[in-house]
Amino acid sequence: MHEIRPTNMALNQQHRRHGVTLTEVLMSLMIMGIGVVSLATLFPISTLRVLEATNLTNSTVARFNAEGIIDSFPQMVHNPDGNSSTREAGKNYIVDPLGWHELLAQGVPTPVLYEYNRPATGAFAITRPPIAQQTRYLGDDPASPTLFTSIDIARRVANLQDTTTDFGEGFPDPDGADPTAYTKNGDGLVTGLTMPTEVDLAVFNLPTTDPAYQDPKGYQAVIFDVTGRYSEIRTIETVSGQTINWPSRPLPARYSSIVGLVRIERTEPFYSWMLTVRKRASGPANVDVVVFSKRDFNELSEQVYVGDLRRFTLGDDGVPGTAGDDLNNNGTDNDLAELGYPGADDEQNNRVTVDWDPALYSTVPEKPLLRRGGFVFDAANALWYRVLTIEEAPTATSAILALEKAISRDNTEDLIANNALDTGEDRNSDGVIDRGGLIIPRGVVAVFPLETKLLQ
Numbered sequence: 001m002h003e004i005r006p007t008n009m010a011l012n013q014q015h016r017r018h019g020v021t022l023t024e025v026l027m028s029l030m031i032m033g034i035g036v037v038s039l040a041t042l043f044p045i046s047t048l049r050v051l052e053a054t055n056l057t058n059s060t061v062a063r064f065n066a067e068g069i070i071d072s073f074p075q076m077v078h079n080p081d082g083n084s085s086t087r088e089a090g091k092n093y094i095v096d097p098l099g100w101h102e103l104l105a106q107g108v109p110t111p112v113l114y115e116y117n118r119p120a121t122g123a124f125a126i127t128r129p130p131i132a133q134q135t136r137y138l139g140d141d142p143a144s145p146t147l148f149t150s151i152d153i154a155r156r157v158a159n160l161q162d163t164t165t166d167f168g169e170g171f172p173d174p175d176g177a178d179p180t181a182y183t184k185n186g187d188g189l190v191t192g193l194t195m196p197t198e199v200d201l202a203v204f205n206l207p208t209t210d211p212a213y214q215d216p217k218g219y220q221a222v223i224f225d226v227t228g229r230y231s232e233i234r235t236i237e238t239v240s241g242q243t244i245n246w247p248s249r250p251l252p253a254r255y256s257s258i259v260g261l262v263r264i265e266r267t268e269p270f271y272s273w274m275l276t277v278r279k280r281a282s283g284p285a286n287v288d289v290v291v292f293s294k295r296d297f298n299e300l301s302e303q304v305y306v307g308d309l310r311r312f313t314l315g316d317d318g319v320p321g322t323a324g325d326d327l328n329n330n331g332t333d334n335d336l337a338e339l340g341y342p343g344a345d346d347e348q349n350n351r352v353t354v355d356w357d358p359a360l361y362s363t364v365p366e367k368p369l370l371r372r373g374g375f376v377f378d379a380a381n382a383l384w385y386r387v388l389t390i391e392e393a394p395t396a397t398s399a400i401l402a403l404e405k406a407i408s409r410d411n412t413e414d415l416i417a418n419n420a421l422d423t424g425e426d427r428n429s430d431g432v433i434d435r436g437g438l439i440i441p442r443g444v445v446a447v448f449p450l451e452t453k454l455l456q
């Protein structure tokens, strides 16, 4: 027994020297884990960055498209209903050719208001002020349009055809020995190709030769030459059986004897724009281009939520101006006109509480999609604000939003002693205290203020 022990100990020591303890394993796992986790978090971040970059690029293109249209057709902004007798001076409104046509196509009889489910009665009434502020215009005379004559035109003008979806591909002439695969015009140039039968054209809903069934939804063919390095794109004009045709734009002569792969794809519009306009009484208009990604063309997305935008807080003293002082010397201390007075403790405000308590609405509103970096629209003043953060909510059906910049205009009459009608409030003297409305449409990726557009 005594002789064996040292041997065992030596063996154990040997094991200890060459092996790895549990602690060492755990340590190395932890170190590797840190590396893997930090590497893994890089992927979502980079994906987000790519998405942000794509949004930024495409929305900038959409913005310049929109500005080009405005500069070519200034009446779209300055006379948005096409009625020369009213120039909408001093009003705020929306110019939304695409939204107008899309809602019309959905059966909304007159998509004149950019709003839905606005609380119109009760303590949280948001009445439409005398200046029509949530009016949506086509940007043209709806009775006899000259510019936005159809939904197709509106889609072409206000959409960015930025993405394509593949619908199938194949080699019409895999061996370069099948002359029947080609349809040619009088000059011998290819105006059509017959696709192999494994590409089932019927499922694509492509435009057929029968004009009654033509459905030009942006289907196009990408036609490679035999090298696979050169390609031409043709909008598919008609389809007859397995043959796709583009008679108005024949292919170059290099395709006349042999073609390579042909891919059928459809252009998808993800980005679109509408305009918000604040037109001064003197004529010039401030215009914002609002760019959406996958805009939801639905009345529900124009839900007006209760959200009082107030330019100033009352400060620590809880009253307008400085407690006990008559800052504006009108004989009354701390009247409403002293709110935000120079020298007072009132501060510029960038917070707003948005409320979607179903009790306030005639139709149960969907909860707004609130997210950092999203946009909210002041329905009274036609101003956009970007959301900086979402703070804790006082109730389960409300949230406090911190906005990226200070609120520049009040959208409510209820500026002090909230929920009560106080002296100096009720500016339109209708006996009702007006609450503010916010619209929080989904998918707004950017809002571009343009240079002031002059009446031309």
Ligand SMILES: [Ca+2]
Binding pocket: 313, 314, 315, 316, 317, 318, 319, 320, 321, 322, 323, 344, 345, 346
């Ligand atoms: Ca104060």
Ligand SMILES: [Ca+2]
Binding pocket: 325, 326, 327, 328, 329, 330, 331, 332, 333, 334, 335, 338
């Ligand atoms: Ca005073």
Ligand SMILES: [Ca+2]
Binding pocket: 413, 414, 415, 416, 417, 418, 419, 420, 421, 422, 425
């Ligand atoms: Ca009040």
Ligand SMILES: [Ca+2]
Binding pocket: 413, 426, 427, 428, 429, 430, 431, 432, 433, 434
């Ligand atoms: Ca009022």
